Amino acid sequence: MRVFAALLCAxxxxxxxxxxxxxATAPSSTTPTVKTERFDAILLPRTSAFFSFQVGGxxxxxxxxxxxxxxxxxxxxxxxxxxGYGVPAGEGCSIQNSVQTTPGLTSxxxxxxxxxxxxxxxxxxxxxIESVNFSMRITHP
Amino acid sequence: MLMRRSLSxxxxxxxxxxxxxxxxxxxxxxxxxxxxxxxxxTSEVWTSVLxxxxxxxxxxxxxxxxxxxxxxxxxxxQFVPSTVQxxxxxxxxxxxxxxxxxxxxxxxxATPQVTTTLGPGxxxxxxxxxxxxFAPATFxxxxxxx
Numbered sequence: 639m640r641v642f643a644a645l646l647c648a649x650x651x652x653x654x655x656x657x658x659x660x661x662a663t664a665p666s667s668t669t670p671t672v673k674t675e676r677f678d679a680i681l682l683p684r685t686s687a688f689f690s691f692q693v694g695g696x697x698x699x700x701x702x703x704x705x706x707x708x709x710x711x712x713x714x715x716x717x718x719x720x721x722g723y724g725v726p727a728g729e730g731c732s733i734q735n736s737v738q739t740t741p742g743l744t745s746x747x748x749x750x751x752x753x754x755x756x757x758x759x760x761x762x763x764x765x766x767i768e769s770v771n772f773s774m775r776i777t778h779p
Numbered sequence: 780m781l782m783r784r785s786l787s788x789x790x791x792x793x794x795x796x797x798x799x800x801x802x803x804x805x806x807x808x809x810x811x812x813x814x815x816x817x818x819x820x821t822s823e824v825w826t827s828v829l830x831x832x833x834x835x836x837x838x839x840x841x842x843x844x845x846x847x848x849x850x851x852x853x854x855x856x857q858f859v860p861s862t863v864q865x866x867x868x869x870x871x872x873x874x875x876x877x878x879x880x881x882x883x884x885x886x887x888x889a890t891p892q893v894t895t896t897l898g899p900g901x902x903x904x905x906x907x908x909x910x911x912x913f914a915p916a917t918f919x920x921x922x923x924x925x
Contacts, residue, residue, distance in 0.1 A: 679875070690838075690872035726838035726872040726901055729827065755872055755901040 670694030670779040677758060677774040680709065681719075686761035688731035689776065696752045697779030699723065700745035703760065704773045716740050717765040721747055721774065723758050731757035738763065741772075751778070816896055817845030819923035825904065829854075829865070829916045834907035836877035837920065844898045845925030848891035851906065853919040862886045863916065866907040869893050877903035884909060887918070897924070 677689035693699065701723060706715040722736025736759070739746040758776045825837040841847065851867050864886050868879035882905075885892040893904075904922050 675874075677875075687875075689874055692871075692873070725840070726903065727840070728825070729835070729837055757872065 670697065672697070672777060672779055674775055674777045677760075677772075677776060679772065680769055681760060681762060681766070681772050682769045683766040684762055684764065686730070686759060688726070688757045688759040689774070690726050690731075690755055690757045691776055691778055692755050693751050693753055694779050696750065698748060699751045699756070699776070699778040700748040701758050702743075702745045702775040702777075703739060703741050704743070704775055706741050706770045706772050709769045709771060714741070715766075715768075715770050717770075718763065719765070719772075720761045720763050721759065722761075723747065723749065723751075723756055726755060726757045731759040733759055745775075745777070814844050817843050817925040819846055819848060820925050821923070823922045823924075825920045825922065827906075827918060828856075829906055829908055829912065829918055831912045831915060832908050832910070834866075834876070834905060836872070836903045836905040837922065838872050838877075838901060838903045839922055839924060840901055841897050841899055841924050843925045845896065846923075847893075847895050847897050847902070847925075848921075848923040849893040849904045850889070850891045850921045850923075851885065851887045851918060852889065852921055854887045854916050855918075856914055856916045858914040859912065859916040863911050864909070865911070865916075865918070866905075866909050867892045867920070868905045868907075869895055869897075870903055870905060872901060872903045877905040879905050891923075 675691055679687050681687055701721055703721050706717060708715055718738050718740055720736050720738050722733040724731050724733040735749050737747045758774060760772060823839055827835050829835055849869055854863050855861060864884050866882055866884050868882035870877050870879035881893055881895055883892050904920055906918055
């Protein structure tokens with residue numbers, strides 16, 4: 639009887655050990671954390687600039703051109719710029735998707751990307767008459 | 780009799796746990812699996828100008844796991860000796876730069892200064908002045924990869 643009781647006590651321990659084995663595999667299915675990266679730099683007329691970022695898993699990527707401001711004077715510059723995303727290639731960013739837009743508070747460009755290294759690009763399409771400070775936000779998994 | 784039945788129950792429970800134990804070898808099998816290392820099949824030639832104290836990088840895509848060779852074949856310019864030593868590295872594009880995982884300081888040569896094995900993905904070759912330039916240098920880098 640004493641032996642039987644001891645074995646019954648062992649049952650929860652054994653079950654717990656089994657449970658631990660199963661729990662260890664669970665984290666592999668967690669979704670990647672969403673990150674927002676800022677790309678702040680100076681853009682000269684008729685030039686482009688890009689920023690590389692790593693997407694941790696398939697998910698939605700959004701790009702927001704938040705602001706454009708002149709270097710030499712105060713005030714915003716409401717110029718239409720081209721923003722896009724793609725993959726780094728050579729000395730630039732090979733664009734897969736782009737949009738022409740003015741700075742705004744919300745994302746102007748969204749897309750779904752698989753895990754990998756990508757780039758966000760900003761280019762002047764001929765509207766700048768002076769160098770500007772720009773600020774972009776890239777949100778990705 | 781009771782003890783024998785109890786032992787049978789315990790053995791059955793332990794056998795149930797055995798199901799989980801069988802998952803462990805799967806992991807070790809993955810780790811031990813051999814990966815084919817392919818030879819370079821693509822050659823990209825990158826020509827650019829390196830400013831004094833600056834850096835440049837060039838991104839390329841590796842299709843399959845294999846050997847990547849980076850060769851600084853030429854560095855020239857006014858007031859730039861052909862023997863000038865520059866930093867040559869390989870890594871991955873990150874932000875506005877290339878984060879290198881391997882870097883060497885070397886002069887231009889026909890022999891690869893950087894050789895490494897990389898899996899499929901996007902990588903970059905990076906050339907930087909480490910304080911040896913007094914004038915911008917035009918350089919040529921050859922990147923061989925699968």
